[in-house]
Amino acid sequence: MENKSKSVELIEYSTLDFESQQQFDAFSQAAAPICDLKKPHSFNSGFRAKFSAFDLGGIDIIDWEVDPTNSERTNDQIKKTDLDNWAIWFVRSGCFYNEYNDRSVKAKTGDLMLVSHARPWKSRWEGQSFVSVGLDRDKFSWMAPSLDEANLSVLNGSLTGLLRTFISTLVDEAHKISEDQKQILSRSFSDLLAVSLDPTADNLRNATPALNASRLTIAREFIRKNLARPELNVDFICKSLGTSRRTLYSVFEEHGGVAKYIKTVRLQACYKALSDAADLRFVSTIAYQYGFTNMSLFSRQFKDQYGFSPKEAHDCRTADHVRLNTSSPTLLDHLCRSTSCIAPASDGANLTAPSLPEASTREYDEATMSKTTA
Template identity: 75%
Template sequence: MENKPTSMAPIEYSTLDFEPKHQFEAISQAVAPICELKKPYSVGNGFRVRYLAYDLCGIDIIDWESEPTISDRSSKLTRKSDLDSWAILFVRSGCRYDEFNDRLVKAGTGDLMLASYAQPWKSHWEGGNLVTVGLDRDTFSWMAPSLDEANRSVLNGPLTGLLRTFISTLVSEAHKISEDQKQTLSRSFSSLLAASLEPTADNLYNATPALNATRLTIAREFIRNNLGQPELSVDFICKSLGMSRRTLYNTFDGHGGVAKYIKTARLQACYKALSDHADLRFVSTIAYQYGFTNMSLFSRQFKELYGFSPKEAHDHAAANRVAPNSSSPTLLEHLCKSTSSSGSSAFDVAV
């Protein structure tokens, strides 16, 4: 029997493991090598902070939930510290203000800020959810000029949305990542970051697998959320996502095409509803909800996919049938498959 790869375990931390009166002191000591924490107000009886941290071959992902804080990485601390890496700060909720070289930089919900720990800074965090993606200097030395130039700036290039999605997906799928997959994801992230900072032809070409997998993640989610829209089509998707037709077709190349994906997703949604015995709606009502206006065509396509009619699914599914696995491959799975072969050309950057 083949052994299933073991997922990497995170490092977990929570100030709730301490008595309320010691919670602020505990997190202050934990981050002391990086910065000094200060209280923006009286913390009262406690200070809630929790994080999950993952090591990904030169990339450290830390998912924070924290109350408001003021942090200060002084010149003195910077000089005596051996920490000189970079980090991408992804504000998932909340707001952060950074003071650097007499500038005030604001990063609000959804923003990505690039930060260097080799230089001093001060920040005011209003509380919420922050993801930090630490970039080891040795691993990313080949990108050092670009990373240093972007220090304490909010990223806003044409690929920022894809980079944001990639980071979000890494956080949500981190518990599934095995030791064997870490190197693949690290390379994919590195190539996508390089293309985001400098979208040259070479960087875009090298980032093709990561770009394709991330665009596919975005497009799949959009399709799943709009299955009931009668106008769901290539043009509708492209207009809604700001994606060119060429990019969309390339994204679904090797996955049966856009139209087939939409049709299959709609049929899967119908199957799920028809198999739910608490759902007493007519077959036709369910079919119309997910975009099917021709019942004969719907019944034929449904039977071709599942081997039985919609009515049979509605009447008998709970008795002796188990719904097929309709989950789509994850970003992680797409990357591990796609990196085994290189893309033939760089995609355009319409997203």
């Protein structure tokens, strides 16, 4: 998709720009409008903290990597600043603890915790990777009762996984977002958050584009990571991701169907390997690697796709037979095209991101597409 306007501004910050003895104090000063930081007991000389932030118009998204520390938002800070928004904390790795009065809540890897900055709190970060989504109180006043009710709680429900996928994709594709797309993405996130908190029929209808874009993101990633499995088909995907055939067919409609998408991705993976001069494997080995068990069928499908046989691609790997377009439409593509607005499945089934183990970022990424949601 070609963006005709400039990309959104990404604000970068890192304590590594300071001398090691100044790093904690520098980060404390940067965080001062929001909270007070307490120097961790394990602190010796350096303190690693960095973030990348961008604005979607009333929605501030910040991708953090921070050493473990404690923080506190006091009543004095609330009085001195006009920051009274809500924040969704998405824990990508580690743990996040929050306390208010006698209430203590823990968010582990993969969880989403909602926190109101209009109230005091104490928190402890034990991990390295978080995403915070700041919600302007004026922009989200229409769902204020639901947000206030969910304060200091871990969000759950069948649609929370799709909200998590949406946030992850926004962060991963931030450099692709144009100014023209901000309004669409802001509205899509708002609709998705609303249906996650209150899954009414109206909210489901409004959130359909965002829901289906997130479903497709999850399914495509699952397919990519399971190409080697011969049993990769509609039934296997539905069972693994806990969705219905109707829902899966719906989100892959614009790709010509699930089976066609799987075949295309497999053939692209084989072509890439066969044309790689550094890959010395046999044609049959590469075919089996990407889920083809019938060599005659593989050769026929490969030639139909590219106009020459797998052996020709393997023998003439230095030749540029065909220029592959291996890029897939992104979440941004689906949200910014009217064709993404397809009706939700009437059976109410949801293609949801799975429950997550306490794991490192890499383990979390691998687990995201391989387990079903509880």
